[in-house]
Amino acid sequence: MNPSDDKTLAAEPLYSPAVVKHLLKKHGLRADKAFGQNFLIDGNILRGIADATEINKGDTILEIGPGLGVLTKELAHRATKVISVELDARLLPVLNETLANFSNVEIIHGDGLHYDLSTLPEQSLLIANLPYNIATPLLIRALESQKFKRLVFLVQKEVAQRLIAEPSDAQYGALSLLVRYFSKASILKDVRPSAFLPPPEVTSSVVRIDTFTGVSADPELFKLIHIAFRHRRKTLKKNLIMAGYQASTIEKALGELELDPRARAETLGLKQFRELANLLKS
Secondary structure, three states, X not given: OOOHHHHHHHHXXXXXXXXXXXXXXXXXXXXXXHHOOOEEOOHHHHHHHHHHHOOXXXXXXXXXXXXXXXXXXXXXXXXXXXXEEEOOHHHHHHHHHHOOOOOOEEEEEOOHHHOOHHHOOOOEEEEEEOOHHHHHHHHHHHHHHOOXXXXXXXXXXXXXXXXXXXXXXXXXXXXXXXXXXXXXXXXXXXXXHHHEEOOOOOOEEEEEEEEOOOOOOOHHHHHHHHHHOOOOOOOHHHHHHHOOOOHHHHHHHHHHOOOOOOOOHHHOOHHXXXXXXXXXXX
C-alpha cells in the first residue's frame, strides 16, 4: 500500500477487515498464535460487548489484550478511563496510532495476569476480547480480587459453557462453582470464527458476569472443591481419601448430607459443597 491508503481508509471503521489488514501490513505484523491473537472485525459484536457492560461515564475499565485497539476505541467513547494492558510489544506502536486521539486511554505494556488489580477503583469493569490461553486464570484472579462490578468478555465457547454449567452437566466443574460463588454468569451471544481476523478454529461466546457484593473468599472451600474434581472419574469419597481425609469422617459427612457414598463431585451444588466443607472441618 502507498501512503495515500492511510487517507483512503480513514473513512473506514477501525474494525473493518481492510483497515486491520492495512495496519498489520504497515507495521510488518501478523497475528501471533503464542499470544492467542484473533482481531475482532465485526462492529455489531464489539458494540454489543460495550452495550452489555452498561458503561457509565464515571467508570474505569480494565481491558486485557487490546490488540489493535478496536474494542478500546469503542470503550473510550463511553468511559472516563480505559486501562489497556498489552503483552505483545509489537502492537504498542499500532495502539499509539489508533488511540492517539483519546486522552482517557492508558496503554500499559505488560502481562494482564500480573497486573496489580489493587490499583483499580472499587466497582471497576473488566472488558476484553480475552486471549484464549489466559482466559481461565485471569477470570479467577479477577473474581477473587473483588474489584469488579461487572465483566464482559469474548472467550472460547467451551470455556463459556463451563462458566454457566449446572450440576451433572458435562462441562460442570471447579470453575463453574468458583464463578457461582462470586457472581452470576450468562452467555449473551455466540460468535462465529468469521468475526475475527484471522478466524480462530473454534466458536467464541460473549459472556457477562455480574459480581455479588460483600462476598469474601473462602480458601478452604475452594481447596475442597479442587480436590473433589481432581480426578473426575473417581468418586468424591475416593478423591477426598487420596487428599488425606479419613474414610470414616467422609462417610459420616456424606451420610449427614444424605449423599450416596458413590457420588461424584459433579453432582453436588455450591450449597452442598459448603455444607460438606463445614462437616469435614468439624
